[in-house]
Structures are given as structure tokens and as C-alpha cells.
Amino acid sequence: MVSRVIPVDSFDLVIFGGTGDLARRKILPGLFRRYASGQMPDEGRIIGAARSDMTCDEFRTMVKEAVEEFDPKSAKDTENLEKFLERVFYVAVDAMGDGGWKELGDLLRPDMIRAFYFSVAPSLFGTIAERLKTFDLADDDARIVVEKPFGKDLETARALNKSLAEHFHEGQIYRIDHYLGKETVQNLMAVRFGNMLFEPLWNSQYVDHIQITVAETVGVGGRGSYYDTSGAMRDMVQNHLMQLLCLIAMEPPAKFDPDAVRDEKLKVIRALDPVEPHHIVRGQYSASEKSASYREDVENPRSFTESFVAMRCEISNWRWAGTPFYMRTGKRLKARTSEIAVVFKDAPHSIFGAEAGVHRNVLSIRLQPNEGMTLGVTIKEPGPGGMRLVDVPLDMTFAEALGPDAEEVPDAYERLIMDVIRGNQTLFMRGDEVEAAWAWTDPIINGWTNRNDVPKPYDTGSAGPDDALMLMHRDGRRWREIKE
Helix, strand or coil, rough: CCCCCCCCCCCCEEEEEECHHHHHHHHHHHHHHHHCCCCCCCCCCEEEEECCCCCCHHHHHHHHHHHHHCHHHHCCCHHHHHHCCCEEEECCCCCCCCCCCHHHHHHHCCEEEEEEEEEHHHHHHHHHHHHHHHHCCCCCEEEEECCCCCCCHHHHHHHHHHHHHCCHHHHHEEEEHHHHHHHHHHHHHHHHHHCCCCCCHCCCEEEEEEEEEEEECCCHHHHHHHHHHHHHHHHHHHHHHHHHHHHHHCCCCCCCCCHHHHHHHHHHHHHHHCCCCCHHHEEEEECCCCCCHHHHHHHHCCCCCCCEEEEEEEEECCCCCCEEEEEEEEECCCCEEEEEEEEECCCCCCCHHHCCCCCEEEEEEEEEEEEEEEEEEEEEECCCCCCCCEEEEEEHHEEEEHHHHHHCCCCHHHHHHHHHHHHCCCCCECHHHHHHHHHHHHHHHHHHHCCCCCCCCCEEEEEEHHHHHHHCCCCCCCCCCCCC
């Protein structure tokens, strides 16, 4: 199987915060992979912009070291790496002042696509947007990319959207959520809307429930100061899990068009029922022999911020009425995995009798690790001795099913950045989506505050608090095992 690499048009991409952690870990190595794959034109250029006073050569050295550290396999292509570095530049810019903006403008070329990646704190978004217009660096075709968090509640999200809208129209703003750039997330739309097999069954008549799990083995690490003011609800549920829920539940859009897709996602968010307090569980990881507790990690001995959330949601529309959606996410859990599981209902009548047991079809969509999909089907167990039923997987792990090309699946960030250059907003959140998600999330968070809710402790390396298990058991269901 030969992959098709379609080059993008020539561009100047400016990365504000170009010396920061995100740029070094994800953005710059991802851009190099796109260059090495032939997708980036020779005229494409990357311009780092930050406060640090360094030369272009010093910045190129930093970029080379970042690729070698965070993508050593790709860094072995030394010939392409040297050519890529020739397309890398740097300007010292004062985001809060006037320094460096004229120099940046002198470096930008006319008649090129201009994209500006705001890899900085959200408090700087409005200021940088204003400076780009004041110094006439961005025309009506320019694009800006902003990282989450998109506010910390509905009020701040509206203020952020308003601030950006004062300088750029909605078609220029790309709110990036790297989960939407994952290969399997996009394949979810292909499976749903490209196969007659699934779409007729994709509703409450045939689906018993849906589980969305994003589990991490790591703690908050060096993000303690940020995370303790956000928690799992703001950091994961309001954006990542909400987007996965929308893609799994939305109606078929009229066409694969940015606004058509995002219109249907917005309808899902607006159809979500409020979550009752007994349908949500918060947790906080405890200390173990090998790792610190959450409170020790964030250096706040009285913190009541959650590192785990599990909840039962319902969508009040014709397709999903009566079908529960269970979501959970947490840190310091037993394995790192992201999965969407569509659990279909039992057959209406079993001809094999009670001794055959209960067997259900489950479509498992794995986002990480080992991206792919598995459909569980029931067959007869081989051998004599009567009709014994057993569940077996129809497995489509990309690396196995699609051969060597599947191993070169682009990272989420590099895919999304190329979509910015193409001007394709399908996989980016629109402003009204963000606000609708906060409008649903805020009452949940405010309810915790008003009730003085305290997160339930859970052991490091577990599946989360016992109360999360009971959330499912009360409904006669069980969480799928968290495993690699």
C-alpha cells in the first residue's frame, strides 16, 4: 500500500512561544516529519518568535536538538534535517510591547499563506492578536492557531472569543484540540458514514450504552500549578472527551465540510441533559510506595481538585434517548489507554438457551496505544461437545492491517498544522462549540463547590475510586477493563 502525500501551498508559519516545551516536544518535530515526508514545500518556512535573545543559528541548533531528543528515529535522516533547518528562522519578539514586531514583519514574505501559532499562555492571545493587526502582519487570509485552555468557564471563554473576534473573523481562528487529529478519531467518521454496516445500527434501538475512557498512568508532573486550578473536568472532559462524545453521537452531516460537521457536533452538546450529582464521581490519587499523592505533586496539602472524573450522561434526541453515555478520565491509573466502546444490545432471543451465556457485540475504537478498531463477534467454540459460544475479535490494528505505511501515520499535531495551512477547519472547534461545552460543564463544577464536594481517594495503579465502579453497577453494567 502506497500512501499519498499531497503537498500544501507555500507558507510562513510563525510559532509564538517557539522556544517553549510544546514547540520543542510536538510542533517542531512534527513539522520536520511533514517536511521529510514531502508534504512541506521547499518554499515553506518556520519562524520561531519568543522573548529569548538568540540568533537564527542558535534557534536552529535548538530545533535540531529537539528533533533528536523527541523523535530520534526521524532525526537519523540527517540530510533532510539539514535541509529543514535551512527553512527555520527566529525573531526575538516582546508580546507585551513593541520590540521585534517590525523585524518579524520584515521577515514575512508577501503573497504567501501566513499562519500564526499561539503556543503561549491564553492571557497573551488577545495581546498577540492585537499586535498582529497593529503592525499589519495579518491580512484577511491569515490564520491563527490557539491552544487550550479556551477559558476556564463560560464567562472567560466568551471574553476570549470576543477578544480574538475583534481582530480576526471566525474563519481565521483555529482552536486546536490534538485529540481530533488522531488517525482513529477521523476513522470513526469514516466507519460511521462510509459503511452501510454500522449507521443503521447506530442508535438507541440497537446500542445498549457507550463508554469513553481516557486513562493515564502519569500524575500531574510539572503541570501542578496549572492543573490544580483546572482539574480533570476542565482539563479533559470539557474539551477532549466532549469532542469524542460529539463525534460518536452526532447526526450525519450533509457533507464533509467544516461547518456542516461542526453544526452537528454543536447539536449534540446542546442536547446533553444536565448531569445529576449521583451520576458523577470525582477522585484524587493517593500516594504509593513509588509515587507521591496528588496533593504532594501539586504542593497543596488541602487541595480538593479532582484528578479523576467518571459520569453518566444522556442525550435528549431521537437517536439516543434512553442510551447512556459513560465517560471517565484520570491520572495515575493502571494503564495508559484511550478507548471508545460501543456496546450493542443483546439479541432479542437466544436459540441456544441460558447455558450459552450472555454475548454482546462491542465495537472498540482505540485511540492509544496501538490505534485501531476491534469488533467483537460471537462464534461457536471449535471442537466437539455441543454448541458452546465464544466471543472473538475482528481486529483492525492499523499497523497490522495497513502494513508499513500505517507506522508512518502522522502525529496529531503535524496533521492539524497542515490542515491550518490548507485552510481546513473541520477538525478544529468553533467558538460556539466551546461556549456550549462550558455552558454544560459550568453547572457541574459549580455544584461541587456549592455542596463542598470532596474527591474520593483512589490507589495509584487502580481503575479509579470504587464509587466509579458503583456508577455502572447500579445500572447493571460494568466498565471495560483498563489495559494497554
